[in-house]
Amino acid sequence: xSQKHDVWGWMLAVDFFFAGMGGGMLVIVGLLDLFVxxxxxxxxxxxxxxxxxxxGSALLILELGRPFQALxxxxxxxxxxxxxxxxxxxxxxxxxxxxxxxxxxxFWSKWVLARQILAVLCLVTGLVVATYPxxxxxxxxGRPFWHGPGIMILFLLSSLVTGAAAHSLCGFFYPPSxxxxxxxxxxxxxxxxxxxxxxxWFGYIWVKKSGGTTAEAIATQRWIKGDxxxxxxxxxxxxxxxxxxxxxxxxxxxxxxxxxxLVLLGGVLMRMLVVxxxxxxxxxxxxxxxxSRLPKGDEVFLKAWNK
Amino acid sequence: xxxxxxxxxxxxxIGCHSCTVACRVHNDxxxxxIYNPVVTVGPTGVFPNVHMAHLPLICMHCDNSPCVDACPxxxxxxxxxGIVFVEEKKCISCKACVMACPYGARVPNHxxxxxxxxxxxxxxxxxxxxxxxxxxxxxxxxxxxxxEDETSEVYKLVNSGHPVRLLGELNTxxxxxxxxxxxxxx
Numbered sequence: 001x002s003q004k005h006d007v008w009g010w011m012l013a014v015d016f017f018f019a020g021m022g023g024g025m026l027v028i029v030g031l032l033d034l035f036v037x038x039x040x041x042x043x044x045x046x047x048x049x050x051x052x053x054x055x056g057s058a059l060l061i062l063e064l065g066r067p068f069q070a071l072x073x074x075x076x077x078x079x080x081x082x083x084x085x086x087x088x089x090x091x092x093x094x095x096x097x098x099x100x101x102x103x104x105x106x107f108w109s110k111w112v113l114a115r116q117i118l119a120v121l122c123l124v125t126g127l128v129v130a131t132y133p134x135x136x137x138x139x140x141x142g143r144p145f146w147h148g149p150g151i152m153i154l155f156l157l158s159s160l161v162t163g164a165a166a167h168s169l170c171g172f173f174y175p176p177s178x179x180x181x182x183x184x185x186x187x188x189x190x191x192x193x194x195x196x197x198x199x200x201w202f203g204y205i206w207v208k209k210s211g212g213t214t215a216e217a218i219a220t221q222r223w224i225k226g227d228x229x230x231x232x233x234x235x236x237x238x239x240x241x242x243x244x245x246x247x248x249x250x251x252x253x254x255x256x257x258x259x260x261x262l263v264l265l266g267g268v269l270m271r272m273l274v275v276x277x278x279x280x281x282x283x284x285x286x287x288x289x290x291x292s293r294l295p296k297g298d299e300v301f302l303k304a305w306n307k
Numbered sequence: 308x309x310x311x312x313x314x315x316x317x318x319x320x321i322g323c324h325s326c327t328v329a330c331r332v333h334n335d336x337x338x339x340x341i342y343n344p345v346v347t348v349g350p351t352g353v354f355p356n357v358h359m360a361h362l363p364l365i366c367m368h369c370d371n372s373p374c375v376d377a378c379p380x381x382x383x384x385x386x387x388x389g390i391v392f393v394e395e396k397k398c399i400s401c402k403a404c405v406m407a408c409p410y411g412a413r414v415p416n417h418x419x420x421x422x423x424x425x426x427x428x429x430x431x432x433x434x435x436x437x438x439x440x441x442x443x444x445x446x447x448x449x450x451x452x453x454x455e456d457e458t459s460e461v462y463k464l465v466n467s468g469h470p471v472r473l474l475g476e477l478n479t480x481x482x483x484x485x486x487x488x489x490x491x492x493x
Contacts, residue, residue: 065417071364072379073399079376140406141478
């Protein structure tokens, strides 16, 4: 009963995934346009990037207790959630306008300078959107598994990996207008980022287990031997990181597409596990025992009371 | 300007939960909401040297309150006298404050779709009355008052050197202090 929806749920985790992936895609769009040239990414990917961020925002709204008052989230400039909401809005807008340059029907589609300015804006806002969930979680002093800057790096990295994988998949379905080595190199970029991700996650778990506070060590046990260890080790590390890393190195498009799909599944799973890992607060003396004794909501006396 | 604080003298608390009940009744809380649980630490030690303490938990009304900083709507606010409260009509129940509070002091009200918490019974305090939990405590284990008033009991207790702050290492500067027997380890 007392634990019912008292912490963030799966919708916020999926919001983090969509927003992060969309942000990562915008970063890649911006970088490629500015440093490689126009039309190197799939138009489908360019369009889907802001759409994914929008889907993340929609899930965030659904998670609220009062979804019809969601606009209030823009009010407090000191809150990281407010900054995130603003940057997500900007990223959606810039992403959609940038994608419109891929359609010849729009008279502005040949305005090179305007497109490049938008590429810069997509790069900046995409980077912020990709990073902000990590900053949001890392600032939680009372959540030992999240606290610290490390989670920010992991989220940024995962956003870039999922962004690259999503662009690869979009490229397979709808190839870029300017065919180049970029599409072929995206799986290699994904593989490189996955290798870094694997290394950083091992480091993160190790540091949290051994180098932090007692509360951090206890919270990390869930990831090593506890209830989420199998999902983390087999679901995320093996099938969400290591297997797609290997698949991305094959030259076969089928293997690369399968690898990219696994990366996306791994990205969702990682965020769900991280959000769940945040249920562990730094408990006060005696508090855990007290709360474990509270009714969960399905007890006979509670059902009778609520009738 | 006043700066309200509370001292919990756990040497006096017998764990009767009267404060919990008084708070729930007077604030008309739903069955699944508790603002101020009383948890039990221990028993620790080996007979005959066994020790136990009851720890009334509550919003700490921190000076550096992470819940207020986390609130995107401005619903979580802190008054100049230090009382942290939620302006319900602005709250959208995003749970940012629930996650940010290291003390677990914020509780979602699933019926209203808002987050609620202890506000030191600010409406009573404003007219010179004590919070319900303090008034109810027959052991006088809860002492409430103004930290800016050097003649107040809380000022004297806090400056006596005995009280400790829970999770003080997080630098939230809580304004609820605890007096604990030296034999009890928090």
